[in-house]
Amino acid sequence: MPDPKRPHSSVASNFQADADRLFVRSAARAIHVLSAFHDADGPLSLTDIAAKAEIDRSAAQRLVHTLMSLGHIRRSADDRGYLPGLRLLDHTHDTLRLDPVVQVATPVILEMRKSLSERIDFSLYDETRVIYALRMQSKRETFYATLVGHSVPTFCTAGGRATLSALPVAEAREIIDRFPLHQYTSQTNIDPDSIMERLEKARRDGFALVENEFVMGEVAVGVPILNRQGRPLGAIHIAGSLSEWSVEDFSRSTAPIAQEAARAINASF
Template identity: 70%
Template sequence: MPSILRADPPEAINSQAKDDRLFVRAAGRAMLVLGAFHQAGGPLSLTEIATRANIDRSAAQRLVHTLMTLGYIRRSADDRGYLPGLRLLDHTLDLLRLDPVVQKATPVLLELRKTIRERVDFSLYDETRLIYALRMQSKRETFYATLVGHSVPTYCTAGGRAVLSALPEPEARTILARSLLHPYTAHTQTDPEAVMEAIAQARRDGFAMVVDEFVLGEIAIGIAITRRDGRPLGAIHVAGSQSEWTPDDFIRQAAPVAIEAGRAITDSL
């Protein structure tokens, strides 16, 4: 599974808050502590949390204690470190059940999944990345590919390019300039002009297609979901295996129904 993009690092958050009189620094530091678990491979020690959150150990100790008391951090089973607490899932549920786009998308994607019988995902747009909010799996998925909350870059994924195609070209270029154009596979396109051409093609076609650029052996189609004014909110992703599909066959079978699903969601907003 490719590495996961996460929210801005502590340095970026601290910089944003520097001159903001309404910003509550204590609340911000608590979020930094929770964010310390991004990319962690297991439980974290207090020192590791302090380092990752870019705060001193004393502040980390107080914040971890507070968050443990509230149920947002817990001790690991072997009592050698800390893990996110179960009550964080309450907030995940709140986001998913209250977000109007997710509400409208869910029944449409369930029907799309029945029709195409391949993996169907729905993501929400967050500038240089997309965050998966709904995941409807096919028969061959790994554990990590089933998790809500994973995020992927916009520049080399079908959903990402579809979203960028809904933006004015100068804005799409700005997003690319802010992105780390990392080669996830030997086929990942990292040349900005080539990516912009792929985005332009997606704008002409009404969908984006990516083969082997983010996951080897995968063919993916992306459809942008937009507001009434055309601004992108997220994307539908439909993915299949090259062992079962040629790119042309996948386009013929998946693109029309995915475009129809995207139109249905957009029209309902």
């Protein structure tokens, strides 16, 4: 299942560098090398990294060597390519432990687990996608579904629609029009006008409800986390199986819990 595209184009960086005298191109190229692994399904060769980072092979070799020396890239076990280094996890840890929203949300999400046995997630808003920061798993999970840092699109997921519903209508529409509306399942809604109608319903209800659009057989409720200006910071998601729940029973049982938790988090911002 494809993830939303995470930008790392060197072309965009070149434009930024032209307009910003403080912009360091070499640092940007190092980030592009690390970003080459975003869509990889295994180790990458130098040629792969150069192509994905949009730099020549010689530059890729120098940058990979430097990043290997710092522990941010490593050789694969079969010595046929490169993988992200373990020291990148230090940065992930720093991001999560220092993020004020995650700090406030964590005890609230842990308290929710006492009331629910379904999957509970907390994500951070990033316009066309939300990025999972906390994950409380249920008994039905896949490898990727358990990983912090996994991202999903805003246009067809409960947490994503919850965040978009908190935006002004014109801004939400611009984000939807900007994102390639990929059909993740046979029931994914890829009609912009219909998605906007779903956002309006989520705005009225105070939560977004999605069934079968991102994962077949799954129903999910999403509630936005907002700052004092009403801007989305992230979302609480609760997901269940349609083999165990009707849509109506799931939303009736979980939406009030998610809304109460969101109010507790929002009070801090």
